Amino acid sequence: MIPRHLLIAVAALLVLVVSMGIYMGRMRRRAGELESPAASSLPVAPPASGPTETVTLYVADDDAGVLRPRSAQIPLPGGRQQRAEELLRTLLRIYQQPGATHPLASTADIRSIFLVDPGAAVIDLNAAFADQHRSGILTEQLTVNSLVETLATNVPGIQRVNILVEGKKRDTLAGHADLSDTFDVTTVVQAGSQ
């Protein structure tokens, strides 16, 4: 005959194993839930912190074929170059929202912006920005004008803008808008206001 205390010990161990199993299952489920956002292909940018500032973003509207100025309150870092990058990433996030007036690919991103004195800026886009951009004169030109006008309006002193893709010159954005030449800010702004 099995001693009573042994039966109690085995039963207690069984309860412990079952409860541990249930606990482990829950932990694994929670870990899976935490991992899923990291698997998203959305670009990850370090969030800017600090007080917010009012900036003017020039948001493209495909249907109307125009840029519409939109005020936004965003936290901007101190450095001029970091401010420029955060500014355009904020613009990009508007285009990546569902129902955007000028949709861009969710993987499109600004790799970096170089501010070269005197008055020149270089925007470096990632490959997905250009490769997945819709093809057409109007839609491509609106993208270019939106980037140039937003940058020039909020970062003082920029007079010329060049656009690179993955750090290299590229003929066109998606078959139409010419990226091989420098964009004169005054000409772009004036074209937008007419």
Added chain:
Amino acid sequence: MRWSKVPSTQYSVQSSQRKIRHWVLSTGYWVLLAVTLLAAAPAPDERHLSVYSPVAVYSLPVVERAGRDYVGLLELLEPLGRVSSELNGRSLRLRYNTVDAEFTVGRTRARVRGRDFDLAAPFLIENSRGMIPLNSLSALLPRFLGTPVSFREISRRLFVSDVSIQPSFHLDASTPPRLTVTFSAPVNPTISTEPGGLRMLFKRDPVVSPGSSSISFDNKTITHSEYSENDGNAEIDVAATDPLMASFSADRRTITITTIQAATTAGTPANGAPSSAAQNTLPPGNPAATGSSSNASQRVLAVVDPAHGGEERGAALSDSLAEKDVTLGFARLLRHELETRGFSVLLLRDSDVGSSLDQRAAAANKAHAGVYISLHATSQGGGAHVYTALLPVEGANKGVFHAWNSAQSQSLPNSRLASAAIAAEMQKRQLPVRVSTASLRPLSNVAMPAVAVELAPGPGGLADLTSANYQQRVASAVADALFSVRDRVGAQP
């Protein structure tokens, strides 16, 4: 027996609970409404400071703190020279080129070039950036820059060194009158026409008052001009009884303002950038009348360029329809339409072959064509989109050589004329049209009047893009428009 109504305790508790619930709900509703309205309310008007200097022209946001206007110190100095700064507690040390300065948060006393300087209001730091009061700029900046500074506080315009541009007015009172505004340096205003006059807005040009803010002209058509400054911009308004248009000349140092009617009859409208309103109202002329006045022996050569081709398919208009196929069919129709109106036509591709953008531009330039038409197609929008090159207009007399990337600059006025004519013909046929500018090659590389026409779906949707009937209507509008301006766009040598 009489029954009287006795108020029940239970009824009274339920009633007060209902009242409280009602009060909470209605308060919540109004709070929610107020928050929504506040969120939806437009941001207060942003104010700007415009800075004009020999090295950079830029504008900065102006913020109000404790009833005073402030501007960012680093943002102000960065475009003008090399700036480095270090924030140490409440003190900001700054170096501009070789000038050292130190500012302390909450204090008006600062040190610049080793000497004390008193600001008009306390120095502030926001988001790690120093802010200085606007009305201290005229005294503070010369210490950094070593050059004189002129600050117009009311209009918030800051002039570093002597960069101001002075306008002068001359009215030729002959019929029709012509007002010539001459500037001491090239200018690039935004020009808009409106009932009763024409407005020139100088956002990036350091234009200053011509001496008097109001000038009267002894003329019944162009009566007077007003100069004003506001929020970092200068503005010149020309008042007139007839609609006006403006054109640039002398490397954008001269703006000639005349009535639209006079400009079109004299044939001198677009030696520069006509205003958008003027573009829309510019009559393309009667094809028959223009044709009779032109010399029949001078056949205008039109280069028609169906974009893309070969391995370069262009936009995917649908799962099975490529842009290169639509442009080729459209080009053949346009060739026929132009030929029936007396044009010679050079089609840059008549089959599914590819060629580079440089090859296309070189072919058009070598042919010395009178006009170049690039054809595209899109699944977005409707009717047609007409584009001219996104380039600044260059004055004439730049010599025989043109920069490849901006070869189109000198022909832009006539390109815009052709574009406006196409838009007018499209509107006549009740076809939607949009006129714009684009950085598009080889449009910017051709040294002749050049437009790009992007065929968009008609009322029948995407199927219209391959409909011969629809393409025919658009091609006919383009051909009629080019015929109407063929005397302006140039004859084959």
